[in-house]
Amino acid sequence: MLRLEKRPTPSRFWLYATPPVAVVLTMIVGGILFAMMGKNPFEVIRTIFWDPVFGEFAFYLRGQLLVKAGPLILIAIGLALGFRAGIWNIGAEGQYIMGAICGAAVGLAVFPTENRLIFPVMVVAGAFGGWAWAMIPAILKTRFNTNEILVSLMLVYVAETILAKASTGFLKNPEGMGFPGSRNFSSFPAAQNSYIYEPLGLHWGGVAALVTGVLAYILLTRHQAGFQIRLAGQAPRAARFHGVSPARLVVMCMGISGALAGLAGMFEVTGPAGQISIDFNSGYGFTAIIVAFLGRLNPLGIVLAGFLMALTYVGGEMASTNLGLPDAAIQVFQGMLLFFLLAVDVLTNYRFRLSMGAKA
Amino acid sequence: MTTRPELLRVEGITKAYPGVVANSDVTFAIGEGEIHALLGENGAGKSTMVKMIYGLVRPDQGQMTLRGAAYTPSKPAEARRLGVAMVFQHFSLFEALNVAENVALGMENPPPMRELAARIRAVSEEYGLPLDPSRMVGDLSAGERQRVEIIRCLLQDPKLLIMDEPTSVLTPQEVEILFRTLRQLSAEGTAILYISHKLEEIKTLCDEATILRRGKVVATCTPRERTAREMAELMVGQALKTPERRIGEKGEVALGVSDLSVASPIPFGTSLKGISFTVAKGEVLGIAGVAGNGQEELLLALSGELRSGPDKVRIAGHAAGDLGPVERRKAGLVAAPEDRYGHAAAPDMSLVENAFLTAGVRKGLTKNGFVDWPGTRKFAEEIIAAYDVRTPGPDVAARALSGGNLQKFLMGRELMQGASVIVINQPTWGVDAAAAAQIRQSILDRAGEGAAVVVISQDLDELLEVSDSFAVLNGGRLTKPRPAEGLTMDEIGLMMGGAHGMEVAHHVEA
Numbered sequence: 001m002l003r004l005e006k007r008p009t010p011s012r013f014w015l016y017a018t019p020p021v022a023v024v025l026t027m028i029v030g031g032i033l034f035a036m037m038g039k040n041p042f043e044v045i046r047t048i049f050w051d052p053v054f055g056e057f058a059f060y061l062r063g064q065l066l067v068k069a070g071p072l073i074l075i076a077i078g079l080a081l082g083f084r085a086g087i088w089n090i091g092a093e094g095q096y097i098m099g100a101i102c103g104a105a106v107g108l109a110v111f112p113t114e115n116r117l118i119f120p121v122m123v124v125a126g127a128f129g130g131w132a133w134a135m136i137p138a139i140l141k142t143r144f145n146t147n148e149i150l151v152s153l154m155l156v157y158v159a160e161t162i163l164a165k166a167s168t169g170f171l172k173n174p175e176g177m178g179f180p181g182s183r184n185f186s187s188f189p190a191a192q193n194s195y196i197y198e199p200l201g202l203h204w205g206g207v208a209a210l211v212t213g214v215l216a217y218i219l220l221t222r223h224q225a226g227f228q229i230r231l232a233g234q235a236p237r238a239a240r241f242h243g244v245s246p247a248r249l250v251v252m253c254m255g256i257s258g259a260l261a262g263l264a265g266m267f268e269v270t271g272p273a274g275q276i277s278i279d280f281n282s283g284y285g286f287t288a289i290i291v292a293f294l295g296r297l298n299p300l301g302i303v304l305a306g307f308l309m310a311l312t313y314v315g316g317e318m319a320s321t322n323l324g325l326p327d328a329a330i331q332v333f334q335g336m337l338l339f340f341l342l343a344v345d346v347l348t349n350y351r352f353r354l355s356m357g358a359k360a
Numbered sequence: 361m362t363t364r365p366e367l368l369r370v371e372g373i374t375k376a377y378p379g380v381v382a383n384s385d386v387t388f389a390i391g392e393g394e395i396h397a398l399l400g401e402n403g404a405g406k407s408t409m410v411k412m413i414y415g416l417v418r419p420d421q422g423q424m425t426l427r428g429a430a431y432t433p434s435k436p437a438e439a440r441r442l443g444v445a446m447v448f449q450h451f452s453l454f455e456a457l458n459v460a461e462n463v464a465l466g467m468e469n470p471p472p473m474r475e476l477a478a479r480i481r482a483v484s485e486e487y488g489l490p491l492d493p494s495r496m497v498g499d500l501s502a503g504e505r506q507r508v509e510i511i512r513c514l515l516q517d518p519k520l521l522i523m524d525e526p527t528s529v530l531t532p533q534e535v536e537i538l539f540r541t542l543r544q545l546s547a548e549g550t551a552i553l554y555i556s557h558k559l560e561e562i563k564t565l566c567d568e569a570t571i572l573r574r575g576k577v578v579a580t581c582t583p584r585e586r587t588a589r590e591m592a593e594l595m596v597g598q599a600l601k602t603p604e605r606r607i608g609e610k611g612e613v614a615l616g617v618s619d620l621s622v623a624s625p626i627p628f629g630t631s632l633k634g635i636s637f638t639v640a641k642g643e644v645l646g647i648a649g650v651a652g653n654g655q656e657e658l659l660l661a662l663s664g665e666l667r668s669g670p671d672k673v674r675i676a677g678h679a680a681g682d683l684g685p686v687e688r689r690k691a692g693l694v695a696a697p698e699d700r701y702g703h704a705a706a707p708d709m710s711l712v713e714n715a716f717l718t719a720g721v722r723k724g725l726t727k728n729g730f731v732d733w734p735g736t737r738k739f740a741e742e743i744i745a746a747y748d749v750r751t752p753g754p755d756v757a758a759r760a761l762s763g764g765n766l767q768k769f770l771m772g773r774e775l776m777q778g779a780s781v782i783v784i785n786q787p788t789w790g791v792d793a794a795a796a797a798q799i800r801q802s803i804l805d806r807a808g809e810g811a812a813v814v815v816i817s818q819d820l821d822e823l824l825e826v827s828d829s830f831a832v833l834n835g836g837r838l839t840k841p842r843p844a845e846g847l848t849m850d851e852i853g854l855m856m857g858g859a860h861g862m863e864v865a866h867h868v869e870a
């Protein structure tokens with residue numbers, strides 16, 4: 001009979017081995033799924049994991065990797081700081097939308113002025129939008145002890161409604177001939193998030209993501225605030241004994257994750273997306289939750305996980321256009337990754353033991 | 361030796377867990393109606409042994425016989441069916457239910473509530489353990505809760521009653537009542553397996569004793585014929601030395617608490633009501649009391665986790681009642697909570713990180729908000745060396761250490777910060793006798809160096825050993841501190857609130 005037994009010390013091996021094992025398991029079970037759908041599983045897996053980097057269209061797709069990975073990494077790092085502290089911000093999607101709206105609104109308000117300061121101010125406005133949206137669940141939690149999971153999640157749908165209102169109303173392009181959507185930032189150089197190095201898909205959002213990854217790593221491992229975040233997540237009573245104020249921690253973690261999600265939205269709307277539109281948000285805020293866990297809530301792990309997730313996005317799109325796989329199958333495939341990750345994760349703190357047949 | 365017929369025989373029992381042998385070739389026997397002590401330090405294998413008898417754990421080797429028949433309980437229900445009952449050290453009661461409902465929950469086929477209540481009343485009167493079946497468990501004292509557990513067992517009419525450290529939550533008077541009940545049970549033929557490390561109790565109560573050390577039986581003896589010291593040395597395997605007190609000059613008041621009242625943040629906790637005391641430099645104030653009478657709340661209120669009016673707590677004359685833990689440490693007060701796993705330490709963090717947990721402020725281990733990890737590691741290594749903490753190194757998770765070793769580390773962490781006020785709740789809880797003596801010695805050393813120390817403990821012997829003055833927490837109120845010298849157990853018992861209205865319990869016999 002197999003039995004789970006708690007390890008005296010968490011296994012370092014499984015801490016690092018979990019993500020690769022989860023990826024392999026996802027490939028195997030996903031392959032079976034694709035085979036049952038009548039596709040050649042090896043071709044599908046190759047299309048998703050190999051072709052974007054080394055295939056025929058890699059020159060274009062490689063750039064797409066960072067474009068997709070950037071916002072995922074930026075959001076996931078913010079979420080991971082909260083998750084480490086036991087603060088569950090599930091509404092990054094909403095904060096991402098609000099950041100995009102605030103950032104875009106500031107830029108569009110001064111259209112068509114050309115000034116070097118416009119873009120930096122928009123960056124600040126984007127971060128502010130996400131921060132402010134995250135403060136709603138944070139303050140409700142600290143004041144009235146509401147559940148931040150529910151409040152932040154429900155605020156996503158409020159943000160989506162505001163987004164629809166923005167693209168059909170207050171941010172609508174006056175020269176757009178009645179179509180919903182704002183002006184396109186590609187025709188507004190001062191407010192545009194242009195590529196710094198296009199072949200790699202590097203824009204300011206990508207720079208922000210990578211820099212944030214390093215800063216968050218230093219924060220968690222070297223700084224007292226990072227220690228407090230980790231402590232609060234692992235042992236809340238010990239954290240109070242250490243001197244952490246739970247309310248301040250909630251406000252800090254929700255604030256950071258909201259601001260980073262807002263930044264991601266702002267860089268996306270002024271760059272790859274180009275404009276505010278009804279369906280501008282593409283689920284980065286939710287996928288980032290998977291990325292955060294796939295990266296073991298470790299900022300450097302999240303950077304790697306962001307690229308892996310971007311790969312399944314870019315490759316998944318290829319698979320659906322070239323091989324005719326339904327989008328739902330790709331989403332199942334991505335969901336499987338989180339599922340296996342959490343399942344294999346048990347081995348970090350537990351081990352299997354074969355117990356000798358019990359004589360009853 | 362007794363001529364009682366044999367009830368339970370344990371022969372050659374061995375049980376190993378990964379990395380540790382809990383019991384090795386343990387053999388002993390209990391006669392019908394015998395009160396048998398199982399004696400040993402923490403970690404000697406007492407709990408594992410009784411868990412095997414109660415069917416919670418299965419032995420790797422060896423056999424047990426109950427009245428001559430092979431006895432291999434696979435679960436507690438089976439053990440109970442065969443007449444073996446157990447009262448655990450930690451109660452498993454629902455505070456929001458009443459006594460009868462709690463008893464019913466533990467039964468497989470509970471009778472109708474009214475009938476059960478009548479039976480509880482009958483049993484409680486028969487054995488001198490008065491208990492109202494309709495009272496809410498949340499309102500009961502620890503001693504009364506224990507009675508619920510005992511009555512729950514007695515309703516099954518057991519042949520063998522196992523009691524795990526039953527007196528740690530009782531006042532001396534309540535202990536006396538419990539002992540009378542146990543003797544009555546014994547006279548009626550119920551055997552009792554009594555687990556404890558309190559030697560005086562065992563001398564007064566038990567007929568036979570089996571002494572365990574590191575999982576092995578090192579001696580069996582008749583406690584009445586041995587001195588407590590002899591048994592202690594058998595338990596520990598070495599000669600014990602009593603802590604010596606360096607008489608320091610008492611200085612000015614270092615910690616002053618006046619009329620401190622705070623609501624308990626713990627569900628069913630005890631709020632503090634008008635607590636006042638002062639501790640001078642070089643003085644040790646011992647605070648006794650039955651568990652759950654406000655000890656944890658008092659520690660929280662002193663450590664800064666619970667705040668009060670600024671003037672309610674003064675450190676070296678400065679108002680500190682509204683300060684948080686960090687500011688209080690800066691002001692010179694360190695505190696050590698009782699609960700090691702999750703409160704005093706983060707179980708999954710390394711010893712280095714746990715050293716930083718409280719020592720960061722006083723040892724200057726941060727620069728511009730960044731943690732000085734090399735410096736913290738050095739401090740952790742100093743603690744490990746000074747307090748003889750058995751660990752592969754400072755990087756292992758706190759939860760990997762045994763309770764006693766972690767306690768030594770945590771005591772060292774607070775005592776080595778050069779604080780002027782030290783507050784400790786249960787300094788030697790779960791620590792072996794040799795290490796406990798070492799911890800008490802260093803508490804006295806710090807006081808000798810001029811620190812004001814508050815020791816909250818449920819171990820009266822410990823308090824009398826270290827304290828200069830002595831007070832009792834009872835229902836969230838603190839008695840006026842008295843000089844510890846010359847206090848008798850009887851006086852202390854009365855300060856602890858006597859037997860919680862239990863004096864009438866045995867008047868029939870008296």
